[in-house]
Amino acid sequence: MIGFQLLSPFGNAVWGNSKIPNARVRPGDANWPSPKKWERLKNSLKGELIKLESPFDVCKTTGDVEACKTLFQNLKNPYFLGDSPALTQTLGWFKAWETQPSVYAVAAQNSTDVAAAVNFARINNLRLVVKGGGHSYQGTSNAPDSLLIWTRKMNSITLHNLFVGKDCEGIQEPQHAVTIEAGAMWLQAYDAVTTKGGRYVQGGGCMTVGVAGLIQSGGFGSFSKNYGLAAAGLLEAEMVTANGEIEIVNAVRKPDLFWALKGGGGGTFGIVTKVTLRTRELPEKFGAVFGKISAGSNNSFKMLIEKVIQLYRNELFNPHWGETISFHSDNSMDFSLVFQGINKEEAELAWKDFRSWLNDNQDDFTIDRPLTIIDLPARSLWDVDFLNENAPGLIKMDEREGAPSKNAYWASNQQEAGQYLLAYQSIWIHKSLLEEEEQYKLRDALFEASRLWTTSLHFNKGLAGAKGEELEAAKNTAMNPVVLDSFALAIIAGEEEPSMEGLSGLEPDLQTATKGATKINAAMIALKKALTPTGSYLAESSYFEENWQQSYWGENYKKLSEIKKKYDPDGLFFVHNGVGSEEWSADGFTRKQ
Incomplete structure (x- = not known):
């Protein structure tokens, strides 16, 4: 099937030189596919064609109070959300979007199913959307009146000791790698590569994020300062392009399209069905630092911010460290950091001077939670049995009856499950602000921002301070080059608990929002x-x-736009604020004149 356009059971409709339709069809339109066409699509699949209904209908129409209550409890379980093609991990965004089911979903079992769905959408002029993990904050795996390609059941994982990409013999050295289908989550990948295989693959920090989507967005994990961008580890991808062909792309086969997949955004250039990623040697230990400190006054909090900037610049600005420090309006500061490549004793040494300073200034600060440094065997970080036995507070389990015993997720990520976003803002922080004469600017900016809302620095989401070879590898991705000189991503965001407009008593609190x-x-x-x-x-x-x-791609946008026009000239693939989306209405249904 590779590089070959599948014969379609749905008729032949190639636009050729004819005028491309300016609007996609919706249910009720004259050109909406007939039941017979949908039946032919269904019969062509190895997987299923599912007619979707909103899970929230149980709260609207049946009046089943207990069923509605159970639904909302389940919305805090990321596995429940991922297992429903009619739901997304985020339920909506104030004044932006709200999760709504597609009309039909193709529950794909393989790339041929994906190609069949792509052909059907193109021939019938349908709005197309793809969902793997469904973690898109911006709702890109959600679109009403559409056909959904759902890859959840495509989750096989294969380890390689001597991988060479297709047609790359003599160009690439054989290397350790892993091939992962598009529907797999990162916990499944880490279980195969690290827990069972004793190696490391650079992926996401959240266990339930989809593998393929993260790679296409660029991809940061907890240890990005050492292992670089997840996208930079992409060796090869299998994908379905807009013409319905199943392609293998790599540095030799369609290298421009391969480059676009490395940070150019998911659901834009085609539908990725498999990725093959480089794997690395595993360090002996992974570790973490947790704690919370409160300052007794605004001036003391400024002092604390300044001291933490100095701590980061002098001790943590290197490939060993990652994750987050958060600054709160009540003059408190949360530490949630990780390390690799050093042991607990070496980590303790990095924090020694900071702890001494706190001890010398006890009148100004309160230790709400002591700074605690732990480490564990690196092979055990995603070992669910090990974590349940040795650190049960770090994870939560999928408690649905009959759920797989390894369905775990970080307890700290539960607030994101079923969230209704109020707003979400982020900005790269340039490494120049760590220079001694510039640190006051960063101190004052963090203080002023934290007066209004919690402001977090994610040090693993910026490559300044990373290893040289990882910086070089990141240059060969579609990511905005500014990431190379940024030491952190500042995030300011907030959410409400699960809610849905139109449900009495369960609607978002619009005043709070x-x-x-x-x-x-x-x-x-x-x-x-x-x-x-x-x-x-x-x-x-x-x-x-x-x-x-x-903002997203900098100088790379022009090249990405050219690649988009080359491989998807009719704009079959659309996502909000994706490459080429400026040519369409906000909902992706109407082409702008």
């Missing part, structure tokens, strides 16, 4: 006043991102 969104956006404005705007990370940024082409 308005206040929250206003404060979050004002906090980012305060941060930007002191910083030079540098751009944002497309997977974790505002739905309303201004100048998103420059």
